[in-house]
Amino acid sequence: MSLPTPAARLKSLPPYPFALLTQRVRELNQQGYDVIGLDIGSPDMPPPEGVIDELYRSARQPDxxxxxxxxxxxxxxxxxxxxxxxxxxxxxxxxxxxxxxxxxxxxxxxxxxxxxxxxxxxxxxxxxxxxxxxxxxxxxxxxxxxxxxxxxxxxxxxxxxxxxxxxxxxxxxxxxxxxxxxxxxxxxxxxxxxxxxxxxxxxxxxxxxxxxxxxxxxxxxxxxxxxxxxxxxxxxxxxxxxxxxxxxxxxxxxxxxxxxxxxxxxxxxxxxxxxxxxxxxxxxxxxxVPQAWINERNLVYQRRRDLILDALPHIGLTAHKPKGSLYVWGRVAEGDGASYAEQALMKAHVSIAPGAIYGPGGTNYVRFSVGVADDRLEEALARLKKWYTSR
Ligand SMILES: Cc1ncc(COP(=O)(O)O)c(C=O)c1O
Known part of the structure; x- marks a missing residue:
């Protein structure tokens, strides 16, 4: 048998951009490459302990x-x-x-x-x-x-x-x-x-x-x-x-x-x-959860934001200094965001999001996420610098 055709409305729907990127990173990992992901905006640090304790306490209630x-x-x-x-x-x-x-x-x-x-x-x-x-x-x-x-x-x-x-x-x-x-x-x-x-x-x-x-x-x-x-x-x-x-x-x-x-x-x-x-x-x-927990967590992101901003002049990108969100939005000096991100992935094994994922206006940009552990971020930036200077 053959399955019925999917609803026509799905044809207008491009594949979810991050699903494609994740798939490529998975393939590279399977080939033995250690890809550092600076693409997805998922916090790397855990929730406050009291929140986890409360989940456990409440889940223990039989009703x-x-x-x-x-x-x-x-x-x-x-x-x-x-x-x-x-x-x-x-x-x-x-x-x-x-x-x-x-x-x-x-x-x-x-x-x-x-x-x-x-x-x-x-x-x-x-x-x-x-x-x-x-x-x-x-x-x-x-x-x-x-x-x-x-x-x-x-x-x-x-x-x-x-x-x-x-x-x-x-x-x-x-x-x-x-x-x-x-x-x-x-x-x-x-x-x-x-x-x-x-x-x-x-x-x-x-x-x-x-x-x-x-x-x-x-x-x-x-x-x-x-x-x-x-x-x-x-x-x-x-x-x-x-x-x-x-x-x-x-x-x-x-x-x-x-x-x-x-x-x-x-x-x-x-x-x-x-x-x-x-x-x-x-x-x-x-x-x-006290404001102090949020402030401390934000200081970690802020430090990572600054690490990325400091690295940008060495890797062909410019950006303004964001006051919020998990991202640094870098403008590509030469070429477009898609080719920049592609080369970063293939040559430096660092995954960053091409700006066009966010609409046509993002073509000349790439997005970095600060939701990645400090040592991995430092390693990623070092790899990007090495790749960019040796081009
Ligand atoms: C702007 C924006 N809105 C909404 C979401 C969805 O967040 P969630 O579904 O995890 O609440 C995200 C996730 O990255 C986001 O960046």
Whole structure:
């Protein structure tokens, strides 16, 4: 027999870029090469010990293994709401304005399924995290790239959007501290976006997983701090980077209650949430982990960021100094990011992400992640220098 053909919508979907890169690295490793991965933004350090202890304690309870509810536990929702009030001065109703997620990527893709029909437009930053465009394509929606460029501090310029596209736009994605550029945004930017979205009946989707990963004393904000934000905004937070819990798949969507309800309509038909121990561990992370733990962890990333920045002039790249996120976004002096990354992989056995993965505007860039142990990072930079000077 032959299997039926996959759904046509999958044809519009390029393979997930990181899956391809991971496959190549695996093949090189199998051939005996020691490839150092500076590509994927997965924290290398463990979560706080108390969070792991809480997972264990809660998992030992015999009645904590059933379905914990489509909306997670009430205690977890309260903890997220309290975090928003403490951290951003934003008051949220834990019943109507907080929805736990199986990692924020899940919520990002499901938001597109919840809002986009054929012909609807998602405004997606070019350069940006691939799940915004992939989610829109999975939902049969259209992607309109919103250029974000170095000369405009990697912020979008909404004034250039064609009127016919604007009329069909339902969602606009923003992400600061930004993956991959490390750019940050201030309150006046969020206020501008909120005003714009309210004027044009667009849902502002603020993806904020790096708000606790910042350097040099910088503190990141939330789109929900802007006046009127709750009329038009949904924000995504994640424990993946804030507390080094990427594999735990815990995040939350917060904000406009209708958007939260609409997202829940999709989610309640797709997943049934986590088991209680994950939510209890999340509560421990938000309620009990001291700021000092986050600061210390960020200092480690900051030191690695600086090591990379110091090396860039010796390996044909330039970059601005990011105040947040896990990344250094390097501009390639000669050629493009894809050929640079290819040579780095084949000649230095260092895997860095080619910028085009993040959209057409990333063609001349490569992305380094700081989520790699110090000794491996130092070795990777030494290899890159050796390769680059001997070309
Ligand atoms: C900008 C951005 N958003 C969302 C995610 C997804 O995070 P998670 O699904 O682990 O919460 C990532 C992961 O790297 C990211 O960089």
């Amino acid at each position: 904590h293994h059933g379905y914990a509810g489509y909306k997670g536990t009430p205690e977890f929702r309260v903890s997220v709401a309290q975090y928003y009030e403490r951290r951003f001065g934003v008051k949220l109703d834990p019943e109507k304005q907080v929805l736990p997620l199986l990692g924020s990527k899940e919520g990002i893709v499901n938001l597109s399924l919840a809002y986009l029909d054929r012909g609807d437009v998602a405004l997606v930053p070019d350069i940006g995290y691939p799940a915004y465009s992939m989610g829109a394509l999975l939902a049969n929606g259209e992607v309109e790239w919103l250029p974000i460029r170095e000369e405009n501090a990697y912020l979008p310029d909404m004034s250039t959007l064609p009127v016919d596209v604007l009329k069909r736009a339902k969602l606009v994605w923003v992400n600061y501290p930004n993956n991959p550029t490390g750019a940050t945004a201030e309150r006046d930017f969020y206020q501008h976006m909120v005003d714009y979205c309210r004027a044009h009946n667009i849902l502002l989707a603020s993806d904020n997983p790096y708000c606790e990963v910042t350097f040099d004393g910088y503190t990141a904000g939330s789109a929900l701090e802007a006046d009127g934000a709750l009329d038009c905004t949904i924000e995504f937070v994640s424990f993946s980077k804030s507390h080094n819990m990427a594999g735990w798949r815990l995040g939350a969507a917060v904000g406009n209650p209708d958007a939260i309800k609409t997202l829940l309509t999709v989610k309640s038909n797709v997943d049934s949430g986590h088991f209680q121990a994950i939510y209890d561990a999340g509560i421990m992370a938000f309620d009990e």
